[in-house]
Amino acid sequence: MFTVTEKAQKEIKAFFQDKEIQPIRIFLNQSGCCGSQMVMSLDEKRDNDSTFKVDGIEYLIDRDLMKQAQPINVDYASKGFIVTSNLKFDSGCSSCGSGGSCG
Template sequence: MSLVHLEAGAGEAIRLSMPAKESNRPIRIELHSTGCCDASLGLCLDDVREADLIYESDGLQFVMSPEIHQLAGDVTIACAHDQDKAGFVIKSAKPVSEWDGFGVCHIRT
């Protein structure tokens, strides 16, 4: 099972955006609200929880709750380099909103 697919350059961009002292922490794929739109998937540094699904890719450890995986399915993470959009774009196999894959997120610490 491949919970997380990283598009070209995404792994390196994730590593560069993480604080050095937290570079070994798992990256949680979570559901969050931006406050103005539908819920979307986001990223944050977190600890592994007992029921988590764990996936390693490009030397990074990703975690996701079984409930989020059931809701969203497998995810693809790309990095956005546009001057208007800098950060990460997360697309899910089962879109969580009509805006799935359009928003840019940053890794919360």
Template sequence: MITLTDSAVSQIRKLAVEKASEGQLLRIFVEAGGCSGFEYGMSFEAKKEDDQVLESNGVSFLIDPTSLEYLDGSVVDFDDGLSGKGFDIRNPNATSTCGCGRSFN
């Protein structure tokens, strides 16, 4: 399971109104890249055949099976404070992370 905090839910709902087209949900994914080997990503997309639709805190989102393996147990937060860096994924499966907050191993 992946948990979205209240602040993440608020920002996702705001972005969905601004950026999502009809029938699109937020996709949370992992891809090769970044300075630590893997990189987190988010985008609004239509559901693909192998996607799972998960729900947290009243928001449904998409995730592919491979990304779910890497992200299971993670918490997605959003920080918009003075030193906020946007979305932050706290991933218990990451053995190391980069200072940018988007890359992990």
């Protein structure tokens, strides 16, 4: 299952208001000292993608990731987009030496 909240969809449509609409990839970012997190980026469709179309916007998620992570939800808050899933991540911030300033 994949969902996009009304607030997130409104912000995404506003982003594309004066731009060509491109697919948005939801993926697992495993870089940085704060550990893994689900993020979004503009991308092109790949052979192993699950595709979800929401109000004219195409979202791409690797099929294997979708099987492991579903349900996936995209929301928007004052700090930006928030992608949540069934995956559980360990936070690396407590021991990375940054004093909790990750992100």
